[in-house]
Amino acid sequence: MTSSEPVDLAVIGAGIVGLAHAVEAVSRGLSVAVLERDERATGASVRNFGHGCASAQAGLSLEYGMAARRQWLRLAKEAGFWIREAGTVVAARADDEMTVLNELHDRLGAAAVLLDRSAVLKRVGLADDVIGGALLPLDLRVDPREAPAAIARWLTEQGVTFHWGTALASTEPGLVRTSRGSIRARRTVVAVGHDIDYVYPDLAERHGVRRCRLRMLRVTDPHARTLDPALLTGHSMLRYGAFEDCPTLPAVRARLQREEPEAVAAGLNLMFTQRPDGSLTIGDTHHYDHTFDPFDDEELDELVLAQTARLLGVPNLQVLQRWRGVYASAPEPFLVDTPHEDARAVSVTSGIGMTTAFGLAASVLDDLL
Structure with missing residues (x-):
């Protein structure tokens, strides 16, 4: 596979950040x-909510997210995948x-439209304990099991070369060494998500990944x-940046910790998408x-199922599939570092890769190029 002519950019990783x-x-x-x-x-790119x-x-997450929104809408048309505004x-x-x-409405205005109880139930049909809500009208939904593959196909049509089943061995200025040979590249982006510590362990440790x-x-x-x-709940308020500046959020956190300590301890973000x-x-x-045992306890699935059934106002739910999601986490929401000249290591370290990757990529290439 060793190339004679260098490419302008080699991208390591065909998840959504690499794409x-x-x-x-x-x-x-x-x-x-x-x-x-x-x-x-x-x-992570296929195991998420598609939200x-x-x-x-x-x-910065909001800035990247709004830029990414424009790219998602454009790509859905050009690459032909399912999307919902x-x-x-x-x-x-x-x-x-x-x-x-x-x-939140006082701060965001039309980007957070208040809903009364009947308006919430009309849109999503939940249990009777709903008292109201808000609509965030700018958010999108895609099918994460379809969209990355569609984008890869579209990129191939644009002349991008994909080397599937090809593992990274090392990078150095001007050269990417792989399990199938070497590629000459003027610039390199390493976007391997939560596996960044396998490629650059010292870098990952420095960033607290x-x-x-x-x-x-x-x-x-x-x-x-x-x-x-999509549907978010009070548990979701504890996990998204827009809610952190709301003065009364600590009261929600304290009540949920008091009333539902197991859910809070499990880091529950009670939500769903269709x-x-x-x-x-x-x-x-x-x-x-850093490393998880391979064994899953049933209690966590039971917690998610019970909480969701209660939210939907039904006694139980029929499970079709179960899986482990995974993403890189660090104190800062984005990891962008320079392992060597003309290369960037990039990872979304906050679980919002689908939301922000296209905005982040523009910023990274502005710097790298």
């Missing part, structure tokens, strides 16, 4: 080669949660209806470590 850099490079007229150790993307939740971000409903089931949503393991499930929708928006086939992706819990 975003390839898309951005193509838009700038660069020649690109993408290396992926597996035969297709199998990591482009830009509205719930803050700071359906927004997100944040359901309030307690007065303190509704107070937080009022504070760990893995975040999620428990997620796909279930039959018990109400058999079409749900356009897939094109009508099933629901539900979850998720969060646990952090």
